Amino acid sequence: xxxxxxxxxxxxxxxxxxxxxxxxxxxxxxxxxxxxxxxxxxxxxxxxxxxxxxxxxxxxxxxxxxxxxxxxxxxxxxxxxxxxxxxxxxxxxxxxxxxxxxxxxxxxxxxxxxxxxxxxxxxxxxxxxxxxxxxxxxxxxxxxxxxxxxxxxxxxxxxxxxxxxxxxxxxxxxxxxxxxxxxxxxxxxxxxxxxxxxxxxxxxxxxxxxxxxxxxxxxxxxxxxxxxxxxxxxxxxxxxxxxxxxxxxxxxxxxxxxxxxxxxxxxxxxxxxxxxxxxxxxxxxxxxxxxxxxxxxxxxxxxxxxxxxxxxxxxxxxxxxxxxxxxxxxxxxxxxxxxxxxxxxxxxxxxxxxxxxxxxxxxxxxxxxxxxxxxxxxxxxxxxxxxxxxxxxxxxxxxxxxxxxxxxxxxxxxxxxxxxxxxxxxxxxxxxxxxxxxxxxxxxxxxxxxxxxxxxxxxxxxxxxxxxxxxxxxxxxxxxxxxxxxxxxxxxxxxxxxxxxxxxxxxxxxxxxxxxxxxxxxxxxxxxxxxxxxxxxxxxxxxxxxxxxxxxxxxxxxxxxxxxxxxxxxxxxxxxxxxxxxxxxxxxxxxxxxxxxxxxxxxxxxxxxxxxxxxxxxxxxxxxxxxxxxxxxxxxxxxxxxxxxxxxxxxxxxxxxxxxxxxxxxxxxxxxxxxxxxxxxxxxxxxxxxxxxxxxxxxxxxxxxxxxxxxxxxxxxxxxxxxxxxxxxxxxxxxxxxxxxxxxxxxxxxxxxxxxxxxxxxxxxxxxxxxxxxxxxxxxxxxxxxxxxxxxxxxxxxxxxxxxxxxxxxxxxxxxxxxxxxxxxxxxxxxxxxxxxxxxxxxxxxxxxxxxxxxxxxxxxxxxxxxxxxxxxxxx
Amino acid sequence: xxxxxxxxxxxxxxxxxxxxxxxxxxxxxxxxxxxxxxxxxxxxxxxxxxxxxxxxxxxxxxxxxxxxxxxxxxxxxxxxxxxxxxxxxxxxxxxxxxxxxxxxxxxxxxxxxxxxxx
Numbered sequence: 001x002x003x004x005x006x007x008x009x010x011x012x013x014x015x016x017x018x019x020x021x022x023x024x025x026x027x028x029x030x031x032x033x034x035x036x037x038x039x040x041x042x043x044x045x046x047x048x049x050x051x052x053x054x055x056x057x058x059x060x061x062x063x064x065x066x067x068x069x070x071x072x073x074x075x076x077x078x079x080x081x082x083x084x085x086x087x088x089x090x091x092x093x094x095x096x097x098x099x100x101x102x103x104x105x106x107x108x109x110x111x112x113x114x115x116x117x118x119x120x121x122x123x124x125x126x127x128x129x130x131x132x133x134x135x136x137x138x139x140x141x142x143x144x145x146x147x148x149x150x151x152x153x154x155x156x157x158x159x160x161x162x163x164x165x166x167x168x169x170x171x172x173x174x175x176x177x178x179x180x181x182x183x184x185x186x187x188x189x190x191x192x193x194x195x196x197x198x199x200x201x202x203x204x205x206x207x208x209x210x211x212x213x214x215x216x217x218x219x220x221x222x223x224x225x226x227x228x229x230x231x232x233x234x235x236x237x238x239x240x241x242x243x244x245x246x247x248x249x250x251x252x253x254x255x256x257x258x259x260x261x262x263x264x265x266x267x268x269x270x271x272x273x274x275x276x277x278x279x280x281x282x283x284x285x286x287x288x289x290x291x292x293x294x295x296x297x298x299x300x301x302x303x304x305x306x307x308x309x310x311x312x313x314x315x316x317x318x319x320x321x322x323x324x325x326x327x328x329x330x331x332x333x334x335x336x337x338x339x340x341x342x343x344x345x346x347x348x349x350x351x352x353x354x355x356x357x358x359x360x361x362x363x364x365x366x367x368x369x370x371x372x373x374x375x376x377x378x379x380x381x382x383x384x385x386x387x388x389x390x391x392x393x394x395x396x397x398x399x400x401x402x403x404x405x406x407x408x409x410x411x412x413x414x415x416x417x418x419x420x421x422x423x424x425x426x427x428x429x430x431x432x433x434x435x436x437x438x439x440x441x442x443x444x445x446x447x448x449x450x451x452x453x454x455x456x457x458x459x460x461x462x463x464x465x466x467x468x469x470x471x472x473x474x475x476x477x478x479x480x481x482x483x484x485x486x487x488x489x490x491x492x493x494x495x496x497x498x499x500x501x502x503x504x505x506x507x508x509x510x511x512x513x514x515x516x517x518x519x520x521x522x523x524x525x526x527x528x529x530x531x532x533x534x535x536x537x538x539x540x541x542x543x544x545x546x547x548x549x550x551x552x553x554x555x556x557x558x559x560x561x562x563x564x565x566x567x568x569x570x571x572x573x574x575x576x577x578x579x580x581x582x583x584x585x586x587x588x589x590x591x592x593x594x595x596x597x598x599x600x601x602x603x604x605x606x607x608x609x610x611x612x613x614x615x616x617x618x619x620x621x622x623x624x625x626x627x628x629x630x631x632x633x634x635x636x637x638x639x640x641x642x643x644x645x646x647x648x649x650x651x652x653x654x655x656x657x658x659x660x661x662x663x664x665x666x667x668x669x670x671x672x673x674x675x676x677x678x679x680x681x682x683x684x685x686x687x688x689x690x691x692x693x694x695x696x697x698x699x700x701x702x703x704x705x706x707x708x709x710x711x712x713x714x715x716x717x718x719x720x721x722x723x724x725x726x727x728x729x730x731x732x733x734x735x736x737x738x739x740x741x742x743x744x745x746x747x748x749x750x751x752x753x754x755x756x757x758x759x760x761x762x763x764x765x766x767x768x769x770x771x772x773x774x775x776x777x778x779x780x781x782x783x784x785x786x787x788x789x790x791x792x793x794x795x796x797x798x799x800x801x802x803x804x805x806x807x808x809x810x811x812x813x814x815x816x817x818x819x820x821x822x823x824x825x826x827x828x829x830x831x832x833x834x835x836x837x838x839x840x841x842x843x844x845x846x847x848x849x850x851x852x853x854x855x856x857x858x859x860x861x862x863x864x865x866x867x868x869x870x871x872x873x874x875x876x
Numbered sequence: 877x878x879x880x881x882x883x884x885x886x887x888x889x890x891x892x893x894x895x896x897x898x899x900x901x902x903x904x905x906x907x908x909x910x911x912x913x914x915x916x917x918x919x920x921x922x923x924x925x926x927x928x929x930x931x932x933x934x935x936x937x938x939x940x941x942x943x944x945x946x947x948x949x950x951x952x953x954x955x956x957x958x959x960x961x962x963x964x965x966x967x968x969x970x971x972x973x974x975x976x977x978x979x980x981x982x983x984x985x986x987x988x989x990x991x992x993x994x
Binding site: 051 | 909937
């Protein structure tokens with residue numbers, strides 16, 4: 001029905017009925033009645049005008065829109081009359097819906113979402129490695145496998161590689177990737193512009209136009225302005241030039257979840273630049289009709305030959321390779337190193353926000369139910385005026401729906417903010433994270449549905465209860481008395497549940513927080529304050545060997561002389577930086593064992609003094625420990641006592657496991673204290689340090705400075721680099737403090753967020769308790785007044801009110817403790833140096849809850865004691 | 877017909893179809909507004925059938941929707957604007973249908989209530 005037609009119909013109906021009434025009056029007057037009397041009589045005979053209009057409107061037929069708008073307007077009015085309740089309800093909804101959506105969206109992005117290619121379920125990962133590990137395939141193995149396999153339409157290789165784009169003399173880092181020509185066809189992607197790489201681009205040297213390259217759509221728009229003329233343009237990365245032939249569509253962001261390549265080049269480019277091929281991260285697409293198990297079987301039949309044939313005999317670690325196995329894994333969602341790192345923590349968080357959602361719903365229900373009693377009066381009056389029960393229910397539902405809608409809208413906003421916060425937590429300083437974080441529709445829908453259901457059910461209850469209440473009796477004797485003793489059974493059970501869940505969340509939060517606190521105070525074995533780490537990439541430059549070493553020497557000189565820099569040195573593997581090289585080595589003298597897992601690092605002169613690691617015996621590397629001189633090394637305490645137990649390691653020799661002319665036995669010139677390079681949680685592994693001068697072809701060796709003024713150190717580095725190697729791009733420096741914090745990013749994230757959610761849960765429960773207690777006081781004002789009049793003391797009244805809160809806690813706390821105890825089992829692995837069953841934690845959590853509960857109850861309790869008995873009794 | 881009728885006693889619950897029949901029949905005698913129809917029905921039934929507004933107006937609007945009657949705003953006897961209803965051609969047909977249904981019904985009722993007088 002048209003909206004405007006309805007308005008005129010309304011007006012017409014009004015006029016029609018008024019005409020009837022006036023004619024009725026006129027008739028009576030004509031018969032001799034007094035006008036006033038006539039009007040009364042006519043009105044009585046006519047009946048309830050409003051009701052007549054209603055039933056007549058019903059005869060017009062279904063008018064959803066009009067009714068809906070009426071109900072909505074009514075709902076809005078009721079909500080506005082109760083701003084406190086409305087605000088708290090919307091906030092509660094927003095918190096529950098927002099946090100759940102945010103966390104689940106992140107989980108979806110990192111762990112669940114499929115790659116944006118056709119039929120992603122057909123994709124698989126193929127890895128190679130010693131049993132128990134998974135890794136990329138060596139080049140020859142990839143080729144061999146591709147020839148021999150029969151279960152896949154094709155295999156392709158993909159390697160992410162940060163590159164440096166050079167343009168008009170300026171260098172900028174870009175995210176790049178190498179792919180085989182089979183990649184895009186196997187992924188079944190269509191280009192946004194131009195064409196994508198294909199098998200022809202695998203040819204060494206490319207085609208006549210040079211080696212082809214494709215760029216991402218985002219990069220195309222950001223860097224080239226979306227200009228279609230970009231096709232055929234040259235692009236220079238890492239010193240080599242390729243020709244842009246196409247644009248990859250925006251929906252595809254590489255096969256690694258958090259790394260979106262801006263430029264994709266064929267491996268031929270890598271070979272042309274570096275003369276060797278990389279290791280290939282391999283994926284494949286199953287042939288139609290071939291199942292995963294079938295492919296696994298096919299792989300195992302050919303794996304033996306493939307491995308044997310493709311491992312060159314003179315390969316480093318040939319033994320390891322020959323024992324390796326090929327394995328298959330589903331590749332639907334691509335590669336997600338962040339997902340693997342953070343997966344467990346994220347699911348824990350999801351569980352926490354799920355619990356929070358339950359508390360939110362319970363809180364909403366409690367709020368609505370305590371409003372029930374206030375609304376009874378209003379509903380009774382309206383019912384007496386003729387409103388049908390169905391109508392009342394519909395209006396209350398509309399009001400609840402508005403609330404749910406507003407809460408959901410606020411929830412979306414909150415979830416965006418929370419998503420950004422979460423990503424900031426998992427971002428490591430040197431690798432900005434790229435994540436496609438659209439709010440996950442399923443999660444949003446689920447939480448909104450749950451919240452809406454809660455709100456509507458509890459909101460409509462007052463109307464459903466109307467039959468149990470005698471309308472007349474209520475109007476006559478006053479609402480207060482007739483419902484004073486009535487207590488909704490649901491409220492009795494909801495609050496203890498909230499208390500229990502809050503205790504659970506609080507305990508978990510405390511466990512995580514203390515765990516993180518302990519981690520932050522672990523002594524890593526080196527200085528954390530005043531230390532800055534600089535990365536530098538001389539690899540792209542022309543200098544090699546001695547010339548490269550000279551660069552380092554000159555940089556060091558510049559750094560050491562700069563004002564504000566107290567000490568500087570060179571370091572290859574940053575502490576706690578997730579890098580690390582394992583090597584095998586064995587002692588030459590003595591009968592200590594050999595090991596395969598010696599952590600290796602390259603450092604410069606005065607490194608240990610700069611980094612603050614104590615030199616227990618011997619001397620630091622000096623400028624005389626150069627290439628050509630006696631090979632030397634330094635061991636940490638763990639390594640020294642491993643190789644040379646109970647002996648003095650100085651002067652002894654260590655032999656690296658693989659025979660390598662450049663690194664024969666080296667002489668141990670010092671033993672230093674243990675330092676944690678890999679992880680704060682693990683004890684330091686045996687470590688061997690080499691002077692960087694003796695291994696000149698190492699890349700990614702960086703600098704470390706000690707300086708009270710970090711900005712002075714950064715400035716010194718910038719100036720030095722500009723003078724020594726102006727073509728080298730400046731990589732962002734990082735302080736050791738930040739590096740340390742990043743390395744425990746998971747723990748920090750979990751601690752911060754669980755504290756946040758725990759605090760929220762506490763707040764919500766307190767609000768619920770406060771609401772309930774206030775309600776009680778209002779309901780039982782008469783009773784309180786009576787008791788006070790009869791001589792009850794203040795403390796008696798306090799107890800009278802607090803009695804209920806005590807009951808809630810008496811039930812809720814034990815349940816909560818049991819839940820917390822059980823749940824802490826699951827997170828035990830994530831904790832550091834704190835037992836999940838440490839009683840102090842639970843004690844603290846219980847105290848916190850009791851404190852909050854007491855606070856929440858104290859205000860209503862105080863109000864109870866201030867009741868003036870005369871007023872209360874008279875109010876009846 | 878007894879003069880004094882008590883309202884509550886003789887408020888016969890009119891089935892919806894019955895009310896429709898009464899309205900259509902009343903309009904057979906010419907266009908009339910809502911008030912007039914209710915007065916007419918009351919008078920012609922000897923004060924027994926008193927249709928209250930809560931039944932009358934929904935019925936009128938429903939019949940109008942079904943196109944058996946049509947409405948027109950005219951000025952009434954006492955110089956007031958009122959909504960006058962009148963039968964349509966389809967309404968006339970519906971009236972005769974309803975009338976025959978009613979006779980059938982009353983014959984059937986009579987048959988059951990007074991079996992000897994078959």
